[in-house]
Amino acid sequence: MYRTEDLSARTEELIRAGRLFFERGWVPATAGNFSARLDENHLVITASGRHKGELDADGFLVMGQGGEVLSPGRKPSAETGLHLQLYRHEPSIGSVLHTHSRGSTLLSRLSPGGVVLEGYEVLKALPGVETHETRLEVPVFPNDQDIPRLAARVEEYMREHPGLPGYLIEGHGLYTWGRTVADARRHIEAFEFLFECELEMRRLKR
Amino acid sequence: MYRTEDLSARTEELIRAGRLFFERGWVPATAGNFSARLDENHLVITASGRHKGELDADGFLVMGQGGEVLSPGRKPSAETGLHLQLYRHEPSIGSVLHTHSRGSTLLSRLSPGGVVLEGYEVLKALPGVETHETRLEVPVFPNDQDIPRLAARVEEYMREHPGLPGYLIEGHGLYTWGRTVADARRHIEAFEFLFECELEMRRLKR
Amino acid sequence: MYRTEDLSARTEELIRAGRLFFERGWVPATAGNFSARLDENHLVITASGRHKGELDADGFLVMGQGGEVLSPGRKPSAETGLHLQLYRHEPSIGSVLHTHSRGSTLLSRLSPGGVVLEGYEVLKALPGVETHETRLEVPVFPNDQDIPRLAARVEEYMREHPGLPGYLIEGHGLYTWGRTVADARRHIEAFEFLFECELEMRRLKR
Amino acid sequence: MYRTEDLSARTEELIRAGRLFFERGWVPATAGNFSARLDENHLVITASGRHKGELDADGFLVMGQGGEVLSPGRKPSAETGLHLQLYRHEPSIGSVLHTHSRGSTLLSRLSPGGVVLEGYEVLKALPGVETHETRLEVPVFPNDQDIPRLAARVEEYMREHPGLPGYLIEGHGLYTWGRTVADARRHIEAFEFLFECELEMRRLKR
Numbered sequence: 001m002y003r004t005e006d007l008s009a010r011t012e013e014l015i016r017a018g019r020l021f022f023e024r025g026w027v028p029a030t031a032g033n034f035s036a037r038l039d040e041n042h043l044v045i046t047a048s049g050r051h052k053g054e055l056d057a058d059g060f061l062v063m064g065q066g067g068e069v070l071s072p073g074r075k076p077s078a079e080t081g082l083h084l085q086l087y088r089h090e091p092s093i094g095s096v097l098h099t100h101s102r103g104s105t106l107l108s109r110l111s112p113g114g115v116v117l118e119g120y121e122v123l124k125a126l127p128g129v130e131t132h133e134t135r136l137e138v139p140v141f142p143n144d145q146d147i148p149r150l151a152a153r154v155e156e157y158m159r160e161h162p163g164l165p166g167y168l169i170e171g172h173g174l175y176t177w178g179r180t181v182a183d184a185r186r187h188i189e190a191f192e193f194l195f196e197c198e199l200e201m202r203r204l205k206r
Numbered sequence: 207m208y209r210t211e212d213l214s215a216r217t218e219e220l221i222r223a224g225r226l227f228f229e230r231g232w233v234p235a236t237a238g239n240f241s242a243r244l245d246e247n248h249l250v251i252t253a254s255g256r257h258k259g260e261l262d263a264d265g266f267l268v269m270g271q272g273g274e275v276l277s278p279g280r281k282p283s284a285e286t287g288l289h290l291q292l293y294r295h296e297p298s299i300g301s302v303l304h305t306h307s308r309g310s311t312l313l314s315r316l317s318p319g320g321v322v323l324e325g326y327e328v329l330k331a332l333p334g335v336e337t338h339e340t341r342l343e344v345p346v347f348p349n350d351q352d353i354p355r356l357a358a359r360v361e362e363y364m365r366e367h368p369g370l371p372g373y374l375i376e377g378h379g380l381y382t383w384g385r386t387v388a389d390a391r392r393h394i395e396a397f398e399f400l401f402e403c404e405l406e407m408r409r410l411k412r
Numbered sequence: 413m414y415r416t417e418d419l420s421a422r423t424e425e426l427i428r429a430g431r432l433f434f435e436r437g438w439v440p441a442t443a444g445n446f447s448a449r450l451d452e453n454h455l456v457i458t459a460s461g462r463h464k465g466e467l468d469a470d471g472f473l474v475m476g477q478g479g480e481v482l483s484p485g486r487k488p489s490a491e492t493g494l495h496l497q498l499y500r501h502e503p504s505i506g507s508v509l510h511t512h513s514r515g516s517t518l519l520s521r522l523s524p525g526g527v528v529l530e531g532y533e534v535l536k537a538l539p540g541v542e543t544h545e546t547r548l549e550v551p552v553f554p555n556d557q558d559i560p561r562l563a564a565r566v567e568e569y570m571r572e573h574p575g576l577p578g579y580l581i582e583g584h585g586l587y588t589w590g591r592t593v594a595d596a597r598r599h600i601e602a603f604e605f606l607f608e609c610e611l612e613m614r615r616l617k618r
Numbered sequence: 619m620y621r622t623e624d625l626s627a628r629t630e631e632l633i634r635a636g637r638l639f640f641e642r643g644w645v646p647a648t649a650g651n652f653s654a655r656l657d658e659n660h661l662v663i664t665a666s667g668r669h670k671g672e673l674d675a676d677g678f679l680v681m682g683q684g685g686e687v688l689s690p691g692r693k694p695s696a697e698t699g700l701h702l703q704l705y706r707h708e709p710s711i712g713s714v715l716h717t718h719s720r721g722s723t724l725l726s727r728l729s730p731g732g733v734v735l736e737g738y739e740v741l742k743a744l745p746g747v748e749t750h751e752t753r754l755e756v757p758v759f760p761n762d763q764d765i766p767r768l769a770a771r772v773e774e775y776m777r778e779h780p781g782l783p784g785y786l787i788e789g790h791g792l793y794t795w796g797r798t799v800a801d802a803r804r805h806i807e808a809f810e811f812l813f814e815c816e817l818e819m820r821r822l823k824r
Contacts, residue, residue: 024643025230028399029331029392051392100328105403109325110410119727121761121790122718125647132761132789143327143338171338172327186647186669193646197723202410204728204820231436234605235537235598257598306534311609315531316616349533349544377544378533408616437642440811441743441804463804512740517815521737522822555739555750583750584739614822 002038007062010036010044010095013181015055018046020185021099022053026192031100031173035083036181037093041065045083048075078147085151086177089158093177095184100173103195108140108168110202115140115168117194125190126165127178138191140168166191208244213268216242216250216301219387221261224252226391227305228259232398237306237379241289242387243299247271251289254281284353291357292383295364299383301390306379309401314346314374316408321346321374323400331396332371333384344397346374372397414450419474422448422456422507425593427467430458432597433511434465438604443512443585447495448593449505453477457495460487490559497563498589501570505589507596512585515607520552520580522614527552527580529606537602538577539590550603552580578603620656625680628654628662628713631799633673636664638803639717640671644810649718649791653701654799658709659683663701666693696765703769704795707776711795713802718791721813726758726786728820733758733786735812743808744783745796756809758786784809 014034021027032052035045043063046052050059061071065087069076083096107115117123118135129136139157144150150169158164165187166176174191178184220240227233238258241251249269252258256265267277271293275282289302313321323329324341335342345363350356356375364370371393372382380397384390426446433439444464447457455475458464462471473483477499481488495508519527529535530547541548551569556562562581570576577599578588586603590596632652639645650670653663661681664670668677679689683705687694701714725733735741736753747754757775762768768787776782783805784794792809796802 025399029328029396031328031331051388102399102403102406105326105328106406106410109407119789120723121787122647122649122723125649131763145337169327171325182669190647193643193720196720199406199410200720200724200817201727204724204817231605235534235602237534237537257594308605308609308612311532311534312612312616315613351543375533377531405612405616437811441740441808443740443743463800514811514815514818517738517740518818518822521819557749581739583737611818611822 002042002062006038007044008057010038010181011057011060014044014046014060014095015057017097017181017185017188018052018055021097021188022051024101024192026099026101026188027052028100033077033079033083033098034096035087036095037087038062040091042070043083043087045080046077048077078145081147081151082154082175085155086175089155090177092179094179095181096175096177097181097184097188098173098175099188099192101192101195103192103199104168104174105171107195107199108170108172112140112142112170114138115195115198117198120194120197122190122193125186127183127187128163128165136165138166138168139164140170143170143172208248208268212244213250214263216244216387217263217266220250220252220266220301221263223303223387223391223394224258224261227303227394228257230307230398232305232307232394233258234306239283239285239289239304240302241293242301243293244268246297248276249289249293251286252283254283284351287353287357288360288381291361292381295361298385300385301387302381302383303387303390303394304379304381305394305398307398307401309398309405310374310380311377313401313405314376314378318346318348318376320344321401321404323404326400326403328396328399331392333389333393334369334371342371344372344374345370346376349376349378414454414474418450419456420469422450422593423469423472426456426458426472426507427469429509429593429597429600430464430467433509433600434463436513436604438511438513438600439464440512445489445491445495445510446508447499448507449499450474452503454482455495455499457492458489460489490557493559493563494566494587497567498587501567502589504591506591507593508587508589509593509596509600510585510587511600511604513604513607515604515611516580516586517583519607519611520582520584524552524554524582526550527607527610529610532606532609534602534605537598539595539599540575540577548577550578550580551576552582555582555584620660620680624656625662626675628656628799629675629678632662632664632678632713633675635715635799635803635806636670636673639715639806640669642719642810644717644719644806645670646718651695651697651701651716652714653705654713655705655711656680660688661701661705663698664695666695696763699765699769700772700793703773704793707773708795710797712797713799714793714795715799715802715806716791716793717806717810719810719813721810721817722786722792723789725813725817726788726790730758730760730788732756733813733816735816738812738815740808740811743804745801745805746781746783754783756784756786757782758788761788761790 037043044060061074086096115138121132123129123134176187241249243249250266267280292302321344327338329335329340382393449455456472473486498508527550533544535541535546588599653661655661679692704714733756739750741747741752794805
């Protein structure tokens with residue numbers, strides 16, 4: 001069974017990530033979802049409909065990796081299935097963060113076939129990238145209210161593309177992850193920066 | 207008669223909304239107006255000419271739904287009539303918020319015939335929207351210093367378009383509402399995000 | 413002679429204005445200058461080379477309206493002469509604020525013949541504007557390291573254009589004023605918002 | 619030997635600079651590096667992989683000017699060699715700051731031959747600039763994972779261009795410096811402002 005102090009520590013880290021993301025405009029209204037692994041079978045995840053810039057411990061629930069709610073009376077977000085897919089897919093994933101920024105919304109709509117990022121030093125903040133000479137392709141999945149179907153598509157893609165650091169959903173936002181909340185947060189920051197740069201490049205180069 | 211604790215609670219919520227909106231740049235100078243319902247006949251509303259990022263309890267007044275000022279010596283904003291129209295139109299409205307952002311100013315001038323929003327996941331933060339496949343038309347009313355005439359136009363439009371979640375005034379800003387201050391604030395956040403995305407799309411697609 | 417409590421109060425208001433303007437990016441590096449009238453013959457003004465986002469009382473000096481420094485050992489900003497011109501020109505001016513934003517820098521370079529603002533509701537935040545149907549022409553003066561010469565040009569223009577609420581210096585920034593620091597700050601907010609809108613309109617309409 | 623109080627004071631100044639730069643979006647993920655001179659032979663510099671918006675004293679290490687680590691167990695950043703080159707090149711340099719903003723990333727990619735800045739009043743915030751009529755050329759070095767090679771290129775360029783106030787690395791960011799941390803920070807603010815203006819000018823003038 002997971003430790004209570006891990007639940008408190010992860011919850012606090014996710015609350016702080018939410019505050020930061022909200023200040024940046026990356027989780028408007030009640031958009032976004034955050035989670036962290038507690039042990040091999042449990043995770044803590046934001047409840048449905050909470051404002052991500054003003055979370056407190058009541059805004060979270062504990063869940064088994066199979067999807068069973070262990071915090072009575074709390075309703076998981078509709079997108080929980082996308083988090084569960086990642087934790088099941090890769091045991092080293094310790095946190096999953098989903099933002100809903102202007103950059104990820106627009107870029108995913110402008111490039112529904114996938115977003116290519118290259119020539120940016122900040123790519124090195126992403127796992128598995130050792131040099132700015134990398135060419136990273138971020139897949140864009142069509143938005144879908146049927147979350148199990150969307151999760152299955154992501155699973156299939158990830159099997160074919162090991163080491164993927166994140167993906168976009170069209171008109172919807174970014175999912176990324178890491179070993180710890182701090183790692184996942186760093187990946188969010190790197191992707192959002194890259195998306196902003198890429199949008200600006202398109203404006204300037206048209 | 208309304209309860210004093212409701213007046214304090216609603217005032218505090220509106221003060222916090224003002225601080226947030228000001229940080230975002232959505233209520234420059236003394237722009238914007240905020241109100242909340244106290245009971246079926248009363249509301250609290252920002253007084254004329256106050257800075258919306260630095261409100262305190264003195265920046266508000268209590269008003270009857272017919273427009274009578276119940277806080278002696280305080281002057282209601284010129285746009286109070288637009289708030290009263292909404293509370294009279296729909297008893298379930300508990301709060302009305304008006305912002306004056308760059309996005310709403312520009313988009314309302316560029317699309318005086320109405321702004322169409324579609325394909326955005328965040329549309330689901332608005333009432334009555336269940337899927338991102340929605341097509342939402344936000345009406346734009348011509349700006350008018352004659353507030354009763356403008357309120358009458360809004361009333362007419364809302365009768366013909368039940369379930370409308372918000373509207374724009376040309377070169378002026380956004381009005382939206384909700385059952386609670388938190389709901390109305392979420393709708394402001396969603397609309398402002400959508401307007402920013404829409405402006406950016408137009409820049410990139412021209 | 414001016415009252416010590418007025419000096420403290422005005423200084424505190426200017427410190428807070430500086431913090432706000434810095435957060436907005438309107439006074440980068442040590443750009444900007446702020447002042448307030450203490451009585452008919454005295455004013456308090458920011459000293460040379462101070463960072464405007466981190467001012468304290470040591471960052472100001474008291475000055476006679478003729479330009480004589482009354483705070484021994486403190487060096488007035490090179491642009492002090494532009495503040496003095498305004499206080500001499502119009503006794504009802506109680507505060508002068510100068511920002512150096514991206515919007516004012518760019519717009520003044522793109523429209524060296526003057527910036528026309530019309531159709532914006534927020535124009536009503538400026539003195540003498542009663543309706544959004546106003547057409548306001550903001551003059552742009554060529555940048556000049558010879559401050560007395562620049563001040564003389566401003567004086568001449570203001571005599572020919574009574575009621576002017578503010579002006580731009582090319583590639584340099586905005587000067588505006590008001591009866592109180594709060595009024596002048598409101599005018600800064602309104603102008604900066606209008607400049608941002610106007611730049612965006614040009615981007616979108618090209 | 620350097621004084622302990624200087625180490626504390628410089629570290630505190632760099633921590634505050636990091637917080638500010640992070641709020642502005644200039645050091646996303648763990649990007650950026652900051653250092654300050656402690657005496658003629660020693661400097662304090664950010665350790666590898668730290669988040670620059672949330673630094674504490676543990677995020678720094680003391681180093682000899684020859685590159686020897688004097689804080690056991692701490693790993694210097696890969697880019698330390700670029701800081702050392704500057705301290706060795708010019709004894710009056712007391713602080714070196716490196717940011718990784720959207721503006722510096724994009725402008726360095728769009729103008730790999732060098733960025734020319736002219737006609738901006740804020741140029742006067744940079745050392746050696748007395749008038750806005752200056753024409754400043756900021757060199758752009760190709761990004762290179764081989765830091766000694768990159769440092770040698772910078773050294774060569776600086777010998778040929780005495781008085782250089784800063785440089786860009788393509789797709790990577792800005793290096794600037796000053797006599798004190800406050801000076802270097804002012805130069806960062808001035809450059810970042812200028813880069814944002816310059817990008818916007820290109821958008822508007824295309």
